[in-house]
Amino acid sequence: MSKTTARAKEPIALPDRVLSAAGLAPVLVRELSENDRERLLAHFLCLEEDDRLLRFGQVVPDHVIENYVRTIDFNRDTVFGVFNRKLELVGVAHLAYLPAEDGQRTAEFGVSVVESARGEGIGTKLFERAAIRSRNTHVSTLYMHCLSRNKTMMHIARKAGMRIEHAYGEADAYLTLAPADQSSILKEMLEEQAAAFDYALKRQAQQTSTLLESLLPAAELAA
Template sequence: MNTLTHRTTEPIAPSDRSSLPTGRAHVLVRELTAVDRERLLTHFLALDEEDRLLRFGQVVPNHVIENYVRAIDFTRDTVFGVFNSKLELSGVGHLAYLPAEGNTRTAEFGVSVLESARGQGIGSKLFERAAIRSRNAHVTMLYIHCLSRNSTMVHIAKKAGMKIEYAYGEADAYLTLSPADQSSILTEMLQEQAAVFDYALKRHARQASRLFESFMPVAVAA
C-alpha cells in the first residue's frame, strides 16, 4: 500500500460510533477541495523530518510531498482541514476509499497536525469527522496504518475503541462502522455548515485586519 496515501487501529461497537471523540468545542473541520491544494502543500512542507516519518512512514523529501499533493483526487478521496486565524491549515485528515471486497468497503485515514497546534484535540476531531463521513459514504470499515511509535495516532485509535494489531514496528487499526442514519447525516451536515461559517468569519477578519494595516502610517526611519 502506498505509504503516502494515509496513516492512523480494536473494532468499535456498531451502535456506538456516533459518539466518537469530539476534541475541543472550538475545533471545526471543513471539507477541502482542489482550491485548497496550495494550502495543503504549505501544510505538509511545514512538517519536520520526525513528523514526515510519522505521517508517511518514511522521511520524504519536498518533491515527493509536492507530487503527493498534486496527485490528490478530490472527486475520489475526501480531505478535511482545520484552519487557524491566519487561514493556514493547522491539521489535515485524508480519507481514501479502498476497492470494495464483497460487502466490505474500507476507507483509510491519515492525519497530520502542525506542532504549534497540538494539544487542542485537532487530530481527534479530524478522526471523528472522517468516521461520520465514512458511515454516510456506506463504508463498513475504517482503517489506520501507522508506525507503532506514533503515540498520538495509537491514542486516537484506542480512544475510538479500534482493534489494533502490532507487527514489525507498525500498527494497523480497524474500526467497524454502523450504517448511516438520519442522525449521522444531519450531524455531518451541521458540522460542515459550522466549519464553513467559521472559515468565512476568519476570512473576513483577516481581510479587515489587512485593510486596517494598509491605513496605518508607515514609520519613517530617523
C-alpha cells in the same frame, strides 16, 4: 474484509458552552477542495523530519510531498482541514477510499497536526469527522496504518475502540462503522455548516486586517 473488526464507541464530546467557559474554542473541521491545494502543500512542507516519518511512514523529501499534494483527487477521496485565525492549515486528514472487497467498502485515514497546535484534540476531531463521512458514504470499515511509536495515532485508535494489530514496528487499526442514519447525516451537515461559517468569519477578519494595514501608512502621512 474477512478479518473481525471492532465496533465503534460513541465519542464523548463536551458541549461548546463548556469549552467556551474553559477558554477553549471548539475545533471546527472543514472539508477541503481543489482551491485549498496550496494551503495543503504549505501544511505538509512545514512538517519536520520526524513528523513526516510519522505521517508517511518514511522521511519524504519536499518533491515527494509536492507530488502527493498535486495528485490528490478530490473527486475520489475526501480531505478535511482545521484552520487557525491566519487561515493556515494546522490539521489535515486524508480519507482515501480503498477498492471494495466482498461488497464491503473500506476507507483509510491519515492525519497530521502541526507542532504548535497539538494537545488541542485536533487529531481526534478530524478522526470523528472522517468516521461520520465514512458512515454516510456506506463505508463499513475505517482503517489506519502507522508506525507503532506514533503516539497520536495510537491514542486515536484506542480512544475509538479500534482493533489494533502490531507487526515489525508498524500497526494496523480497524473500526467497524454503523450504517448511516438521520442522526449521522444531520450531524455531518451541521458540522460542515459551522466550519464553513467559521472559515468565512476568519477570512473576513483577515481581509479587514489587511485593508487596515494598507491604509495605516496613508493615515500616518496625513497626520
